[in-house]
Amino acid sequence: MWEKKIEEARRxxxxxxxxGNLFDFLGNKKVIDEHKLLLFKQDLDKLSGFIGYSYGFTIICVNYKRNIGHQNFTLAHEIGHMFLHNGISKSDINPERAGQDKEELEANLFASELIYPEKFVTEDYKFALENNxxxxxxxxxxxxxxxxxxxKYYTSFIFAFNKMSNGYFRNYKSRAAFYSRFKKHIGNLSDTFPKHMHVVDYNHEFYQVNIEPYNYMKELVKELVDKQELGLETGESIIERYEKLGGNH
Incomplete structure (x- = not known):
């Protein structure tokens, strides 16, 4: 079922x-207007992200204090919940790990295929083999x-390695042992590659709070109140509700 839902999400x-960077597709006013999707980026402490539903909107919040690959997978995972388990609120500590139940596993498979489709994995793996x-x-x-x-795919280093190289190893244990030696050989990724791709860099746009959805909702509520289509007290309660869902800002 999740394979068909991925095609639905792409359309x-x-x-x-x-x-690539899924935030480029979802973090704009057009998405809010057309799809009623509010995308926040906040400090969620131990949570990687969550999805909830309120007043006809889907609310997704991602922890910006994770590297961009982790953020991107988290967002894809929450979109998976949106298409596979719509209406069910979910909080995720680390969606890059195998899920503990059927719904989490489905969302992981959805996210993995959405951001790094198997047809590209096959091409990349072939390149790695041909070049030894x-x-x-x-x-x-x-x-x-x-x-x-x-x-290219906006993934974490370990996710890209694991998915691309999966066909090379007999089992998880042998892959983990190889990666441990390989990672020790590389050292700190941020010493060799662009820092903002692998570690949290608060000077980069990837690691900033996104409060634009709050501004959007406040303007929308104000417009409805001005038109007397919404009571002032109700409008204030809606704003308070979104602030609680999104976290402090």
């Missing part, structure tokens, strides 16, 4: 093959290649 948001990138003497080149996947 819904106008995504041709893969979204898994041989230890070529690990520097493998790191550069994995980083290029991160920048």
């Amino acid at each position: 819904f948001f106008g995504i041709a093959d893969y979204p 990138l898994f041989k230890k003497e070529n690990w520097d080149d493998l790191a550069v290649f994995i980083n290029s996947l991160c920048e």
Whole structure:
């Protein structure tokens, strides 16, 4: 079922093959107007993100204090809940890990395919094999290649590695052992590759609070109150409700 829902989501948001930075598709006023989707970025402490529903709107909030690849996967995961489990509010601590129940697993599979489709995984894996990138003497080149996947698909380094290389290993244990040695060889990613892709950099736009949806809702509520289509007290309660869902700002 989730495969069909991915195609539905791509059509819904106008995504041709893969979204890259999914926030570029969803973080604008047009999406709010057309799809009634409010996308917040806040400090959610231990949560990676959540999805909720209120007053006919879908509310998604993502923790900006995670690297952009993690944020992107979290957003795709919440969109998965939106299309697969609509109307059910969810909070996620780390959606990049395997889910603990059927709905979380479905949302993970949805997110993985949405941001890094299997047809591209096949092409990338073939490239890695043809260039012998898994041989230890070529690990520097493998790191550069994995980083290029991160920048193309907006994923975390470990997610891009795991998905692209999955066919190379017999099981999870052998892949984890390889990655441990490989990662030790690379060292800190931010020392070699663009810092904003791999660690939280508060000077970069990826790691900023997004309060634009609050401004939108306040203007919308004010307009309805002015038209006397909504009572003042009700309007104030709606704004308060959104602020609680979105977190402090």
